[in-house]
Amino acid sequence: MRLKRKDILTIEDLDRDEIGLILSTAESFKEVSDREIKKVPTLRGRTIINLFYEASTRTRTSFEIAAKRMSADAINISASSSSVVKGETLKDTAKNLEAMNPDCIVLRHPSSGTPQILSRLLRCSVINAGDGAHEHPSQALLDLLTVKQRFGKINGLKVAIVGDIAHSRVARSNIYGFIKLGARVSVAGPPTMMPSGIDKMGCGVCYNVEDAILDADVIMMLRIQLERQNGCLFPTAREYSRLFGLDSKKLEKAKKDVVILHPGPINRGIEISSDVADGEYSLILNQVKNGVAVRMALFYLLLGGSRE
Amino acid sequence: MRLKRKDILTIEDLDRDEIGLILSTAESFKEVSDREIKKVPTLRGRTIINLFYEASTRTRTSFEIAAKRMSADAINISASSSSVVKGETLKDTAKNLEAMNPDCIVLRHPSSGTPQILSRLLRCSVINAGDGAHEHPSQALLDLLTVKQRFGKINGLKVAIVGDIAHSRVARSNIYGFIKLGARVSVAGPPTMMPSGIDKMGCGVCYNVEDAILDADVIMMLRIQLERQNGCLFPTAREYSRLFGLDSKKLEKAKKDVVILHPGPINRGIEISSDVADGEYSLILNQVKNGVAVRMALFYLLLGGSRE
Amino acid sequence: MRLKRKDILTIEDLDRDEIGLILSTAESFKEVSDREIKKVPTLRGRTIINLFYEASTRTRTSFEIAAKRMSADAINISASSSSVVKGETLKDTAKNLEAMNPDCIVLRHPSSGTPQILSRLLRCSVINAGDGAHEHPSQALLDLLTVKQRFGKINGLKVAIVGDIAHSRVARSNIYGFIKLGARVSVAGPPTMMPSGIDKMGCGVCYNVEDAILDADVIMMLRIQLERQNGCLFPTAREYSRLFGLDSKKLEKAKKDVVILHPGPINRGIEISSDVADGEYSLILNQVKNGVAVRMALFYLLLGGSRE
Numbered sequence: 001m002r003l004k005r006k007d008i009l010t011i012e013d014l015d016r017d018e019i020g021l022i023l024s025t026a027e028s029f030k031e032v033s034d035r036e037i038k039k040v041p042t043l044r045g046r047t048i049i050n051l052f053y054e055a056s057t058r059t060r061t062s063f064e065i066a067a068k069r070m071s072a073d074a075i076n077i078s079a080s081s082s083s084v085v086k087g088e089t090l091k092d093t094a095k096n097l098e099a100m101n102p103d104c105i106v107l108r109h110p111s112s113g114t115p116q117i118l119s120r121l122l123r124c125s126v127i128n129a130g131d132g133a134h135e136h137p138s139q140a141l142l143d144l145l146t147v148k149q150r151f152g153k154i155n156g157l158k159v160a161i162v163g164d165i166a167h168s169r170v171a172r173s174n175i176y177g178f179i180k181l182g183a184r185v186s187v188a189g190p191p192t193m194m195p196s197g198i199d200k201m202g203c204g205v206c207y208n209v210e211d212a213i214l215d216a217d218v219i220m221m222l223r224i225q226l227e228r229q230n231g232c233l234f235p236t237a238r239e240y241s242r243l244f245g246l247d248s249k250k251l252e253k254a255k256k257d258v259v260i261l262h263p264g265p266i267n268r269g270i271e272i273s274s275d276v277a278d279g280e281y282s283l284i285l286n287q288v289k290n291g292v293a294v295r296m297a298l299f300y301l302l303l304g305g306s307r308e
Numbered sequence: 309m310r311l312k313r314k315d316i317l318t319i320e321d322l323d324r325d326e327i328g329l330i331l332s333t334a335e336s337f338k339e340v341s342d343r344e345i346k347k348v349p350t351l352r353g354r355t356i357i358n359l360f361y362e363a364s365t366r367t368r369t370s371f372e373i374a375a376k377r378m379s380a381d382a383i384n385i386s387a388s389s390s391s392v393v394k395g396e397t398l399k400d401t402a403k404n405l406e407a408m409n410p411d412c413i414v415l416r417h418p419s420s421g422t423p424q425i426l427s428r429l430l431r432c433s434v435i436n437a438g439d440g441a442h443e444h445p446s447q448a449l450l451d452l453l454t455v456k457q458r459f460g461k462i463n464g465l466k467v468a469i470v471g472d473i474a475h476s477r478v479a480r481s482n483i484y485g486f487i488k489l490g491a492r493v494s495v496a497g498p499p500t501m502m503p504s505g506i507d508k509m510g511c512g513v514c515y516n517v518e519d520a521i522l523d524a525d526v527i528m529m530l531r532i533q534l535e536r537q538n539g540c541l542f543p544t545a546r547e548y549s550r551l552f553g554l555d556s557k558k559l560e561k562a563k564k565d566v567v568i569l570h571p572g573p574i575n576r577g578i579e580i581s582s583d584v585a586d587g588e589y590s591l592i593l594n595q596v597k598n599g600v601a602v603r604m605a606l607f608y609l610l611l612g613g614s615r616e
Numbered sequence: 617m618r619l620k621r622k623d624i625l626t627i628e629d630l631d632r633d634e635i636g637l638i639l640s641t642a643e644s645f646k647e648v649s650d651r652e653i654k655k656v657p658t659l660r661g662r663t664i665i666n667l668f669y670e671a672s673t674r675t676r677t678s679f680e681i682a683a684k685r686m687s688a689d690a691i692n693i694s695a696s697s698s699s700v701v702k703g704e705t706l707k708d709t710a711k712n713l714e715a716m717n718p719d720c721i722v723l724r725h726p727s728s729g730t731p732q733i734l735s736r737l738l739r740c741s742v743i744n745a746g747d748g749a750h751e752h753p754s755q756a757l758l759d760l761l762t763v764k765q766r767f768g769k770i771n772g773l774k775v776a777i778v779g780d781i782a783h784s785r786v787a788r789s790n791i792y793g794f795i796k797l798g799a800r801v802s803v804a805g806p807p808t809m810m811p812s813g814i815d816k817m818g819c820g821v822c823y824n825v826e827d828a829i830l831d832a833d834v835i836m837m838l839r840i841q842l843e844r845q846n847g848c849l850f851p852t853a854r855e856y857s858r859l860f861g862l863d864s865k866k867l868e869k870a871k872k873d874v875v876i877l878h879p880g881p882i883n884r885g886i887e888i889s890s891d892v893a894d895g896e897y898s899l900i901l902n903q904v905k906n907g908v909a910v911r912m913a914l915f916y917l918l919l920g921g922s923r924e
Binding site: 039 | 396400
């Protein structure tokens, strides 16, 4: 079973059946990571390049572990050590890497749309591991898998996404994904963090977190990019936390079987309080665990397997 | 044969039998690195993460080579490229990594006690690859192995450790290790580098290097951390070298079959002269070689093997 | 079949037969990278260390992929994360790495002659991946392979090398290589970039690019190191480009079956125009592809294979 596409660039591109196939494939790969010998020979002799133009522990490590558990060879390239310092264009870097016959390039890049550019240039597969404020499809897929495992379905659920919607590739990918699978999505955040035209994506908009979580089955808290924040989007971290951060008091109004997601890394005490992040409703670590399975599934469905 | 513990955090924790088991296991793994095909299938499909919050060639490379020679998958994470820059807590980084099902995390961290914290938080194994000025157990184990191979025993030997005792995790681990195996240990260094209460660790204290090495079987010279030194601990490198550095002249007073160890990287001409470092008494490169074997043994004894 | 030498340090050292053996071996390894399973078991259990004291995407990645496709274990060490920051000498770093029993160290270093030093110090194989302005033998070998594949021979061809001849290890290695295999070589560049004594290497010298390319079968454009240029060697990039850059207008005077090489990364619009770099005469991406095959061949011929 393979996807009838070469690349995973966005959730917007994928249809319901493709997402379903990825999630069920990921489900079947989950047990590999629970084995003593966490490895299948499926992608032996394939070359996967992690080309990261932004720092990342979690995502790069998750893709690297996924590749190795599929028995592929994983090569890491980070911008700081790359030809980027020598002023080479992304196109040239990509064409040069392709000449070394990789099967897949996993790209993280600060500019939106770069995975699309690579996809058109290259014969090998491209997986978008986050491009600017555009999309982060493998994150949305692992979020969908996490929610589906808990509720047995996505259809009919109510999802609240809270935080800096305008600058979040995680939010965009999840809005597309949850709506495609039949959930209703509301987004909440301060007006400065709400993109214009967000309602055209098919989701509701709230300007306070209490309304958003009131009848939500899933609350997804986004990371506040403190390091990118320069005083424009909200007055202080404390102010943001008081109004939009999720703590146990705000959570009292939520449904009794609500689940809480966060793409990590979390800012404890800012967008989420420690007791909530570590509490009974939190699925944050399930998300990370599912990330490896989803990435194994993407490699499998794009690259196929020789003897499966 | 496995250790009845999940982690290797300190030499202080280990008892004599455990150290003996590690050394004999390391001994048996040494020949793997002398083969043409330097690899055993023992830990195939296991995932080992090297999580390094301090730069290191030798130690990280040694652990990585050890992992690969055991057929494990090794993942390197260094602080500069990690979520650390995004302000994530060590706990969250660790819990997130654990969610990806590693079998072992090898941690180097500038703060004493961090491996203990990780150990309590995580179900997977943790190996301390150096924590602040606290301990560096795999270094002490390779030192013990090196001395044992030369003398056939540790019991009854006299060991002199010379340098900045107060700030040296290598010194602390070795003091515990050599004393546990029955050696007598003296430490020597300037008073500014001698920790208060050092005599309670069971070792003698000298304030000049000549006394320390007089009847020593083993002289362990510590690295002077010139990059951390800001004029407080000794006046100049030259002064330090003249008083506490080991050169062939000072060595004339030593025993004829003395051996010299150094954890590296060495500052030639400061704590040790070049002719001594490269001379007949030096076991410095044996230490490095034994490092790979000791780390293979630690992985084996903690993670077990499937078909051995 | 193995080379009767331990190291690949320079093209100057190699004789015609050795170069021929490397090229034909590389030719036979090329198809491995075109397979679905891009891996042969030849060097399983061998340890190859990439020790890079200068940043590089292309070269490090090419060596790493080559090692993995031969089933060797590849370990990357870059200067920024290494003991270099602690002031260890290259000799000590090398001796320490050797104590971990690598089969081969691939060295890139900003100082000319360092691979020779390592070679004399170490029992394991050393491959020079570029040393200062001295040599870059694997680059010249992949260039020779690329030209040989196109023309079926090297003997009798006319090769023009254009750019900063004085500071280019690529130029030096290629001058040696092409002349050894019977080509005639001309170099062209501004007088400030022409080393004294260049004619003693057996090549012709031009001071304008038009003369050099007039009857050339192969034009090799060198990269202008803009990041190292501080105003001394040429007035402006624009001036350089107008006089020595290769564009379609200058190319009109060239032979109809000329081929164009560039070691990359290219500065589009400076030493080469985009239409020429991407045009029908360009073999730039073939060079990159051949790079992996040449490096697989070098590993094979130096380290041998157990069951071939």
